[in-house]
Every structure is written in C-alpha cells, then in structure tokens.
Amino acid sequence: MELARGLVAIGAGLAVLTGMMTGLGQGYAAAKAVEAVGRNPEAESKIRSMLILGAAIAETAAIYGMLIAFVLIFLFN
Amino acid sequence: MIVGATITFQVEVLSILIISAIILGLILAVNRAVKKADPLDQPKGILLLAVIYVRMMSGLAKDNMGNIVGRNYAPYLGILALYLALANLSGLFGMPAPTANFSVTLTLALITFIMIQRMSIKSIGFFGYIRSFFEPHPLFFLMNFFGKVAPLISMSIRLFGNITSGTIIMVLFYAFTGWVAALVPIIGVIDFVGPIVAPVLHFYFDVFVGLIQMYIFISLTSVFIGNEYSQPE
Numbered sequence: 001m002e003l004a005r006g007l008v009a010i011g012a013g014l015a016v017l018t019g020m021m022t023g024l025g026q027g028y029a030a031a032k033a034v035e036a037v038g039r040n041p042e043a044e045s046k047i048r049s050m051l052i053l054g055a056a057i058a059e060t061a062a063i064y065g066m067l068i069a070f071v072l073i074f075l076f077n
Numbered sequence: 078m079i080v081g082a083t084i085t086f087q088v089e090v091l092s093i094l095i096i097s098a099i100i101l102g103l104i105l106a107v108n109r110a111v112k113k114a115d116p117l118d119q120p121k122g123i124l125l126l127a128v129i130y131v132r133m134m135s136g137l138a139k140d141n142m143g144n145i146v147g148r149n150y151a152p153y154l155g156i157l158a159l160y161l162a163l164a165n166l167s168g169l170f171g172m173p174a175p176t177a178n179f180s181v182t183l184t185l186a187l188i189t190f191i192m193i194q195r196m197s198i199k200s201i202g203f204f205g206y207i208r209s210f211f212e213p214h215p216l217f218f219l220m221n222f223f224g225k226v227a228p229l230i231s232m233s234i235r236l237f238g239n240i241t242s243g244t245i246i247m248v249l250f251y252a253f254t255g256w257v258a259a260l261v262p263i264i265g266v267i268d269f270v271g272p273i274v275a276p277v278l279h280f281y282f283d284v285f286v287g288l289i290q291m292y293i294f295i296s297l298t299s300v301f302i303g304n305e306y307s308q309p310e
Binding site: 045046049052053056059060063064066067 | 140141227230231234235238292293296297300
C-alpha cells in the first residue's frame, strides 16, 4: 500500500514535467515577439494578442499535465 | 433531488458575495458620479478612472473582435476583468480566492464557451455549425469535437491551476517559516520569519500571477470569439 502511494506521487511528479518543454516554447515565443515589436513597434497590439494566443495554446500541454497530476493525487491516493 | 447528495458549504461563497458587493458599490458610485457630472467638464476622480477603464476595455474588445462585435462584447469583458482582478487579489486580504475553486472557473469558462458556440452558429448558420464537425471528412468528427471542447477545459484549468498553485505554495511556505521560527526558543511560538520573507512571494503569486491570468482570460475570451466571427465564408 505504501509502495502504491509512493508510485502515485512519482507519477504525478512525472506528469508535471510536461511544463519543462512548455517553458522552453513559451520563452522562445516571447523572445520572438520582443524581436517583432523591436522591428516594427506600430504593430504592438496585434503582436501582443497573437503572443497571448500562441502562448496559451502552447501552455495547454502543461495544463493537461497538471490535470493528470491532480487526478492522480486526488483519485488514486 | 439526487438521493444521497449532501450540501456542503464552501467558504468561497462568502468571498464571492463580498466581491460582488464591492463591484456593486463601485458601479453605484460611478453611476452617481456620471449623473452628477457636467458633460462639458473634464472628468475627475472616480469618473476619470471609469472613463479610462471603459476606453481600455472597448479598445481591447475592438482590437480582437472588430468594431461591430467588439462593441457588443466590451461590457462583458469589462465586468469579467473587474471580477477576476478582485477575485485573484482577494487572497491578499485573507479571503479564500474564489478562482481557487474549480466550480467558479468552470462556470466562467462555460460562459465563454457558450459565447464562442453562439458566435459560431450566428456566423456560419446552424447547419454550417453541424457540418463543421464533419469537415474535411466524417472521420474527423472526434478530433473536431475535442477541438471545440478544448477551450472550455484549458481555460478553466489554466485559471484554476495558476491561482490554486499560488495558494498551495503560500500555505507550504507559511508552514515552513513556522517550522523555522519554532527553532528559536522563546519567541518561536509566533511565526516571525514569515512576515519578513512573504511579501515578495505574495506580490508574485497573488498580484502578478493574478493580474496576468486576468488579462489572459479576457484576451483569450475575446480572441476566441473574434476568431469565430472573422471566418464567415
């Protein structure tokens, strides 16, 4: 029983690792957005809404990872 | 009524009521200021803030959804932004943040979801909407279905997860500082380490994350609704 609980905790921790690549991707997107604003500052509001949308979609993977971690912790513990 | 269901009182209900009362008071105050104001005069005080806020929100709505649709949805975005900002910041005042409860964020995301579907049906027609599930081939039904439902899940869990993780981290942090403080013999009964280190973390987890999530929620709402509108053919 103790072993099963520990495995559930390890699984939840692994599920949250999806945030790693999401962080990389979002950082890259933000860097590109900064470059774009530097190149033509008058398109700032358009670039901002695109950045938010892209970052939000990229974040979805991390959110699903967190959802799986929550399900693991609260349902199988 | 479902047999065996129990009604549990959730503390977030209280903070929702308090936040609603604050928003109602604000709106009444602005309403009185508007009625008393001279239209030829420069707006001052609370009226100036209200004018700036309304202009900001309608600007955001018009940027993302176009002039005609943006005007219709700007009031909803405005009140949503106010509510979310107050709800996310309420952790600072010792109230449990309503957005740390999944029911609240699911309800808010459901409103957005229904608005997206309504806008979609309005722009491509009911049969076009049904047909959009089976494009480009009937086999894609499952993918299209999950594509339509995904915003509901991801928006609700994004808000819930960000606020909840902040709350959990703050609880863990206070437990840790309490443990550290208890190592000091006499004054250790009170947690004197927490108040020294906590403000920075409170600033990040409550103020920064809360306001960023508020902005993301309203701009995602407007962008999703605007996307449905901008492809009528």
